[in-house]
Amino acid sequence: MSLVGARVIRKEDPNLITGRGVFVDDLDLPGTVFATFVRSTEAHAEITSIDTADAKAAPGVLGVYTFDDFAELARVPGLPPELAPLHRPVLANGTVKFVGEPVAVVVATDRYKAADAAELVAVDYSPLPVLASIDASLAAMADPDGPRIHPLLQTNALPILPAPEAPSEEFVNAPRHASLRIKNNRCSAVAIETFAVVADWRPEGLVVWASYQAPHHLRNQLCGFFGIDASECRVIVPDVGGGFGSKINFYVELFLAPELSRRLRRPVKFALTRSEAMVHMHHGRAQINEVEVGFDDEGIVHALRVHTMQDIGGWPDHTGLGLGVLTSAMAGGCYRIPSVQAWLTDVITNTTPIAAYRGAGRPEAAFLIERTMDLVADETGIDPAEVRRRNFIQPDQFPWVTPANPDLAVYDSGDYPAGLAELLRILDYDALLALQATRNADESQPLMGIGLSCWTEIAGFGPPGSLEGFGHVGSWESANLRIQPDGSVLVSVGLAPHGQGTYTTMAQIAADELGIDIDRIVVRSSDTETVQQGIGTMGSRGVAVCGEAVRNAAIEVRRRAAAIAAHQLEANPDDLEVVDGEFRVKGTSTKSTPWRDVALASYQNLQLPEGTDAGTLDHTVFQTVPNFSFPSGAYGCVIGIDRETGAPSIERYVCVDDCGTVINPLLAEGQVHGGVSQGIAQALFEEVTYDENGQPTATTLVDYLVPSAADLPDFEMGRVVTLTPVNSLGAKGIGESGAVGAPPAVVNAVVDALSAFGVRHLDMPVTPEKIWNAMSAQGTGV
Numbered sequence: 001m002s003l004v005g006a007r008v009i010r011k012e013d014p015n016l017i018t019g020r021g022v023f024v025d026d027l028d029l030p031g032t033v034f035a036t037f038v039r040s041t042e043a044h045a046e047i048t049s050i051d052t053a054d055a056k057a058a059p060g061v062l063g064v065y066t067f068d069d070f071a072e073l074a075r076v077p078g079l080p081p082e083l084a085p086l087h088r089p090v091l092a093n094g095t096v097k098f099v100g101e102p103v104a105v106v107v108a109t110d111r112y113k114a115a116d117a118a119e120l121v122a123v124d125y126s127p128l129p130v131l132a133s134i135d136a137s138l139a140a141m142a143d144p145d146g147p148r149i150h151p152l153l154q155t156n157a158l159p160i161l162p163a164p165e166a167p168s169e170e171f172v173n174a175p176r177h178a179s180l181r182i183k184n185n186r187c188s189a190v191a192i193e194t195f196a197v198v199a200d201w202r203p204e205g206l207v208v209w210a211s212y213q214a215p216h217h218l219r220n221q222l223c224g225f226f227g228i229d230a231s232e233c234r235v236i237v238p239d240v241g242g243g244f245g246s247k248i249n250f251y252v253e254l255f256l257a258p259e260l261s262r263r264l265r266r267p268v269k270f271a272l273t274r275s276e277a278m279v280h281m282h283h284g285r286a287q288i289n290e291v292e293v294g295f296d297d298e299g300i301v302h303a304l305r306v307h308t309m310q311d312i313g314g315w316p317d318h319t320g321l322g323l324g325v326l327t328s329a330m331a332g333g334c335y336r337i338p339s340v341q342a343w344l345t346d347v348i349t350n351t352t353p354i355a356a357y358r359g360a361g362r363p364e365a366a367f368l369i370e371r372t373m374d375l376v377a378d379e380t381g382i383d384p385a386e387v388r389r390r391n392f393i394q395p396d397q398f399p400w401v402t403p404a405n406p407d408l409a410v411y412d413s414g415d416y417p418a419g420l421a422e423l424l425r426i427l428d429y430d431a432l433l434a435l436q437a438t439r440n441a442d443e444s445q446p447l448m449g450i451g452l453s454c455w456t457e458i459a460g461f462g463p464p465g466s467l468e469g470f471g472h473v474g475s476w477e478s479a480n481l482r483i484q485p486d487g488s489v490l491v492s493v494g495l496a497p498h499g500q501g502t503y504t505t506m507a508q509i510a511a512d513e514l515g516i517d518i519d520r521i522v523v524r525s526s527d528t529e530t531v532q533q534g535i536g537t538m539g540s541r542g543v544a545v546c547g548e549a550v551r552n553a554a555i556e557v558r559r560r561a562a563a564i565a566a567h568q569l570e571a572n573p574d575d576l577e578v579v580d581g582e583f584r585v586k587g588t589s590t591k592s593t594p595w596r597d598v599a600l601a602s603y604q605n606l607q608l609p610e611g612t613d614a615g616t617l618d619h620t621v622f623q624t625v626p627n628f629s630f631p632s633g634a635y636g637c638v639i640g641i642d643r644e645t646g647a648p649s650i651e652r653y654v655c656v657d658d659c660g661t662v663i664n665p666l667l668a669e670g671q672v673h674g675g676v677s678q679g680i681a682q683a684l685f686e687e688v689t690y691d692e693n694g695q696p697t698a699t700t701l702v703d704y705l706v707p708s709a710a711d712l713p714d715f716e717m718g719r720v721v722t723l724t725p726v727n728s729l730g731a732k733g734i735g736e737s738g739a740v741g742a743p744p745a746v747v748n749a750v751v752d753a754l755s756a757f758g759v760r761h762l763d764m765p766v767t768p769e770k771i772w773n774a775m776s777a778q779g780t781g782v
């Protein structure tokens, strides 16, 4: 029986559910000392003085450091040289750019002493004008003498993708036009584990344990930063309690912990509290999308124009700069829109940096195009499902070269009409529309709205060039597969999983190719000393790139094993098959040799065919893929709205996903549950907010509303399978899909429910207050 496609339970779980997981903050190396930051309380200010005397004299304190102590250190890596003024120092140098920016660091014998001493550091600030939003920052640009957050850069706005000189002919000639200004809300990843790092600079070299998604990448950057050899630097990522993209960024403590360890000759640990993480770990989303659409009376979209303004915060992160490039490339969604003009301005603001967060630029694209399709439906009076159907790229039109960015996004495969048809079938759409008409006419019942979202996204980051721009050495992913002398298997992957079930998934793929029991296959990762080079877990590339590497490594090892078995059986390797853990001559059951004997022989020169070396059943693959894979889906949301309070409640949520071959439906569905939950959270609950002085106003989980299971519906799952031609598994990524596809279905449902009130759009999060105000504005809300 093939294991690919089976609902195999996770190999990872016994450790985790019995409390045997080891996270960075669990590490307790002898002599470890604790570091904590003194953080800026101002969003934009000059530091006029820092007095560390009292803190230095506090009990247990080993050192208090400010920028001057690290003036010789390099800047945080990642940004291109032409953006030199934005290269961030490890501690604030003279000015602060956002609330929470580290100004000083205190090291003490325990974390409580460090925290107490940090409060004794007195920092004086002289305020500078605060630009706490995209609009404020761009408004300042209108004045040549207006405030600039990085004066050396002389601008608050980076034109990453320049605006087209003029609207396209298709746009100009379209019979009808409509527009939408969307604010895509700033979110925090809120992984269960915040961020933690331990560095131990030993005489023989540097060892760093970090809660991170790309250990080799970090190792390479640390070596560049400190000028040391890769062989002298080891990065280990133990268990990680979620990352969602927020753990591929370069946080300053990744560089400070080693430096402090080098100076103090002791292991140094940083472990953020939740409140610290809320202002320090990079946020996601935070875009404004100005959308104009040209269409006709039949609901056919002729042209789309999208200006994305991406808030990148006060100290731009390398992953944050390019988020809007992905939004722009994917702005046309699942639709054959002849002309898509999409351009991008990155905007510096006095806020926490913005970077990758589950979906990283693609949820924003899905949101803007799916809101736009509903806008076209609203304008033309055509049903939203029908508008989508009329505009879909058809299954025979792949590969589809996106007009917005033909160099980046060429869709591999998909069947969008089938996805929508399956969604409508599960929803029982016609019956639902009839129910909606009845309910909305009955004042005693909650208002009802139906929202659709047909989305596609970029996954499987693996084509050469796709990650190098973010400082990775390559975009491949690696797998080493080794048969041990007893016939068990060790697979080492260059990924750094943090919740995806990667070990189970890779073992399934290897088991199928090798014909070895999955219980005899162990998968390891996340240690630069024991794993060959790797890239890491991001961009939903685990299965599409690393899974392909594992498969190819297994195929090669099996081919070599067959040669040994053939030697033992005096048969032709091509005549062998693997059945029940043994190599057999096809068609016979007597001429066989078990994997175990083949494995042992592979380490015994006297047992090997001539010309074969011991250790031959050990193979490493560095896998690239020719293109990204573009998963897609159709999601539907039925929402009820309390007519008196405006409180929304999701009554049904249906997810039809297409990720090509599903390796493990149990885990793939889990990925969708998690992603959709985050998408619903963005749509209804979560927002990182600032006041006009740049003071964050949602820094705890009391203000930043992460939904619990009780706030979420049961998910109804459906599936369409369109294989991708870009890998031999036919598998596309699914790790980010839910977060990409979920928000527009929710907001479309809310706007649909409120259409009688003349509501055309609401920005996320669609809170009861916003809904109530929208209803009240029409005078009929209560």
Ligand code: MCN
Residues within 6 Å of the ligand: 191, 241, 242, 243, 244, 245, 357, 358, 359, 498, 499, 500, 501, 502, 505, 537, 538, 539, 540, 541, 542, 543, 544, 659, 660, 661, 662, 663, 664, 665, 667, 668, 671, 674, 731, 732, 733, 734, 735, 736
């Ligand atoms: N899968 C499958 N069949 C496919 C594709 C995937 O069965 N065709 C299943 C596999 O079990 C696989 C998992 O889905 O292990 C995710 O695979 P993939 O889509 O290839 O994504 P990655 O392994 O590259 O994971 C990265 C992705 C990203 S980018 C974010 S962000 C994210 C996510 O995964 N963050 C997560 N899922 C997360 N899940 C948890 N629990 N925690 C996070 O931080």
